[in-house]
Amino acid sequence: MATMKDVAERSGVSVTTVSHVVNGTRRVSDEVRLRVEGVMEEIGYRPNILARGLRRGEATLLGLIVPDATNPYFAEIARAVADACSEEGYAVIICNSDGRRDREKEAIEVLAANRVGGIFLVNVGVTERDAALFDGLSIPLVMLDREIPGIPVDSIQIDNVHGGRQATDHLLSLGHRRIACIAGPSQVSPSGDRVTGYRQALEAAGLPFDPSLVLRGDFTPASGHACAGILMERGERPTALFACNDLMAFGAVTALAERGLAVPGDVSVVGFDDIPLAAYFNPPLTTVAQPRREMGRRAARILLERMRDGTLPRRRPVLMNTTLKVRRSSGPPAGGDGPRS
Template identity: 55%
Template sequence: MVTMKDVALLAGVSVSTVSHVLNGTRNVAPETRDRVMRAVDALGYRPNMMARGLRRKGIFLLGLVVPDATNPYFAEVARAVEDRCYERGFSLMVASSGGIPEREARAVEAMGLHRVGGIIMVGLGFPEEQARILSGLEIPVVMVDRKIGDLPVDSIQSDNVGGGRMAARHLLDLGHRRIGCVTGPMGLGPSEDRLRGFMEEIEEARVDRSWVSVIHGDFGCESGYRAARGMLSRPDRPTAIFAMNDLMALGVMGAARDAGLSVPSDLSVVGFDGISMGRFFVPSLTTVAQPIASMGHGAVDRIVDRMMGDVEGEIMARILPCSLIQRGSSAPLGCGG
């Protein structure tokens, strides 16, 4: 399908210039206008009528659905989305599903009634339910932090496999071999990808599999606390624990404290997400940081581009790299003497 970008490339102008020519929103030099129209004719480009309708009706409202508005990670994604909406002249309608499929469906329905121009859906989600809900929508949708099978919906997420590898490599480089891992819920793409990357790095390092403990959590502080309490009560307790989000890492640190252990002298801890408050944990949290701002900004940009007809057809599945932020919660094995 021919897009506005194709027209711009052939005419040798910017996409915004093509948009101004087709929509009459700004005066353009006659020779430039002629070049654009010749490119339109040559490529057989047909403007996106839905986008024109949106502009005529003055729809500058986007929707954002998150699983839990109280989770700092989702709150920071929402802030990044809101900041980008403001920069691009859009308002934002936000809803939290509370981890309940029916509430998520109702939120999407309400946004449709409010005539949002597009919806950004973040996080945990319910693959079968979301596929059913989203397949009937006639507005652009972008998934953040996950992708739903073969559903033809744009997505943007971090490299969870690479992030899992990064956490394992950091602890291995510090000399740790007895390592615990607290996962998120199984069945969720990010959890399974992080675990896959973590275990791949462990296996490539030829660490005895019996030295590695894996316990499933639910991304909440309490589940991190419970998992760590179980691991730390064993005679062969781990010397390091990787928690697959920063909230569970906070729970792990609480369990270490209650077990009379010092972080990082007795136990190194690594989280995942890179939430801002991790700097203020005691000790400050070593974490695999997701590119939160880039994901939020990229989701808004893709929605707006689809609304305005600047992209059509091709589905975006963008994966952005994570980064390791080393702070006070991780240290070389034996640093406590």
């Protein structure tokens, strides 16, 4: 592993000079700085930002807590947050709550005890009853993807109601009238909002809401597989499925294939998130895309601003738009009249 001494020897300067370049503790001529930085890049030297922060009396570590680190959606958000923070000289510790409140609470307490500068949180569905946990924090907190009503913290969200409506309107425009919905966990606000959008689209089309067409999964492929299986075993099966995330949509497509049903020939499927695999699935998945990279970058910008200026007023939640990505998993219903205007 390259050391500061290696950089100094190759640059023809002292270790002290390299330290000043790395830490910005004294002005160094542009010529020397560029030479030192060039050598650092060439030999792969990376400063120890934790040690640097301790010397300066600053927090250089941040925390990110997600419900499921194996979910590609959260992995992309984590990458965006980490990249944006790295550009500002901060490292991010990623914690997995496994969708459990007790583990989320433990992660927050451990991060705070270890003096991270701030926390990014994708919560597992905490309610107002748990507000004391956040009120007692002495470090900035930014919520990603979700919010907790009544808790005045910064948050970055998408318009999930609009996204749910986009997915359902698309299926309605193709001529579908019996559209099922595979929802996510009841305690997670995006799931409920997406179902609200689904219901709004049906209502606007003059169609009654049928609660028997809404089943609840847990955002995993296995739950999408199970819910789709149940829906297909009923007397009058739906001609289309709206799954409230892509992983459940993948599971649903597999369940349909196991029953000899073609997608979209027999049943159309629409997901939500537009994770990278969605475009390469078979068939490529029609889905509602979230601006994950921008969400992560904006969250990082807000948290760092609040760390640097603790007097900033509380912001309202930042609400970002979704985009429908139409691919080959959706089409007109079998024997239908085709798309409707």
